[in-house]
Amino acid sequence: MDPYAxxxxxxxxxxRRAAILVTDLGDGxxxxxxxxxxxxxxxxxxxxxxxxxxxSGSVEAEGRTFFLNAHLPRPRLVVIGAVHISQALAPMAxxxxxxxEIIDPRxxxxxxxxxxxxxxxxxxxxxxxxxxxxxxxxxxxxxTHDPKIDDFALKAxxxxxxxxxxxxxxxxxxxxxxxxxxxxxxxxxxIARIHAPIGLDIGAASPAEIAVAILAQTILxxxxxxxxxxxxxx
Amino acid sequence: MSDSLxxxxxxxxxxIAEAWMKEGKDVAIATVVETWGSAPRPVGSHLVIDADGNFxxxxxxxxxxxxxxxxxxxxxxxxxxxxxxxGVADETAWQVGLSCGGRIKVYVERLG
Numbered sequence: 001m002d003p004y005a006x007x008x009x010x011x012x013x014x015x016r017r018a019a020i021l022v023t024d025l026g027d028g029x030x031x032x033x034x035x036x037x038x039x040x041x042x043x044x045x046x047x048x049x050x051x052x053x054x055x056s057g058s059v060e061a062e063g064r065t066f067f068l069n070a071h072l073p074r075p076r077l078v079v080i081g082a083v084h085i086s087q088a089l090a091p092m093a094x095x096x097x098x099x100x101e102i103i104d105p106r107x108x109x110x111x112x113x114x115x116x117x118x119x120x121x122x123x124x125x126x127x128x129x130x131x132x133x134x135x136x137x138x139x140x141x142x143x144t145h146d147p148k149i150d151d152f153a154l155k156a157x158x159x160x161x162x163x164x165x166x167x168x169x170x171x172x173x174x175x176x177x178x179x180x181x182x183x184x185x186x187x188x189x190x191i192a193r194i195h196a197p198i199g200l201d202i203g204a205a206s207p208a209e210i211a212v213a214i215l216a217q218t219i220l221x222x223x224x225x226x227x228x229x230x231x232x233x234x
Numbered sequence: 235m236s237d238s239l240x241x242x243x244x245x246x247x248x249x250i251a252e253a254w255m256k257e258g259k260d261v262a263i264a265t266v267v268e269t270w271g272s273a274p275r276p277v278g279s280h281l282v283i284d285a286d287g288n289f290x291x292x293x294x295x296x297x298x299x300x301x302x303x304x305x306x307x308x309x310x311x312x313x314x315x316x317x318x319x320x321g322v323a324d325e326t327a328w329q330v331g332l333s334c335g336g337r338i339k340v341y342v343e344r345l346g
Contacts, residue, residue, distance in 0.1 A: 006252055028343055057268075
């Protein structure tokens with residue numbers, strides 16, 4: 001392995017950015033490909049697939065055998081709101097492999113009694129997110145209904161290009177939210193990325209069912225990164 | 235599985251390999267490139283080895299690490315990468331095979 005490739009790879013991993021080490025198993029030469037780098041042909045298609053799935057493996061291309069070692073940051077889920085939905089979402093997300101953190105400044109809601117074994121911040125999103133910024137491998141679900149708590153986090157999630165952004169509330173509530181986010185300086189294109197009403201449409205009614213819908217939508221968003229609506233590589 | 239969002243710097247094989255390199259050590263990196271059947275570690279897993287046979291990480295959960303370390307020390311000396319294969323079909327199965335019945339292919343290369 002090229003020492004420079006190793007250094008680059010470790011730097012990308014430390015920064016929570018996806019990278020693939022491409023090794024030619026014939027001559028041992030290797031290089032780092034970052035997510036979004038353009039690579040042509042069959043090798044490029046295999047690299048794009050590996051970025052989406054996170055699976056490593058060998059690929060035959062250009063008459064050679066390459067090994068693609070995909071290093072994807074661990075996806076995580078940040079929930080704004082220590083509410084009933086979050087109580088159901090926390091264990092489900094953990095089981096699904098999406099570590100979850102909850103932020104809610106209302107100390108009556110954000111108690112370890114209500115959220116055992118959950119990373120819980122009884123603070124304003126502004127304070128937590130300035131300390132631990134969001135990134136492209138983070139999903140954000142805002143479920144407080146309270147603009148004072150949700151709005152800053154939603155704007156931050158759009159700015160950080162979070163792979164999933166969802167917000168609880170009816171279409172009417174969301175229309176008002178869109179206006180507030182525009183006033184905060186978010187572009188209409190970015191705002192359109194927000195899933196609202198939140199969650200896959202499975203007819204969810206109870207808080208636990210809504211949690212399932214949010215988690216399913218988060219997984220769909222993660223596994224289809226870089227794809228357009230028809231499933232073709234963008 | 236660790237719940238850490240960031241790297242476990244003290245145990246991450248590739249971080250350790252970089253640190254060893256900075257200390258001026260000769261290092262080999264072994265990578266699982268293919269698995270068949272029930273293999274204990276997934277494709278992409280690493281074992282890193284120095285010239286004295288010290289190692290971190292795993293390619294099989296303990297079944298074949300000893301053999302990989304021996305080969306890796308040779309690879310550090312020669313600079314020539316090697317492809318190793320282990321499994322129950324292997325005639326050395328009883329010495330260094332995978333008791334789980336799987337087979338794995340491990341690519342061993344020198345760093346630098």
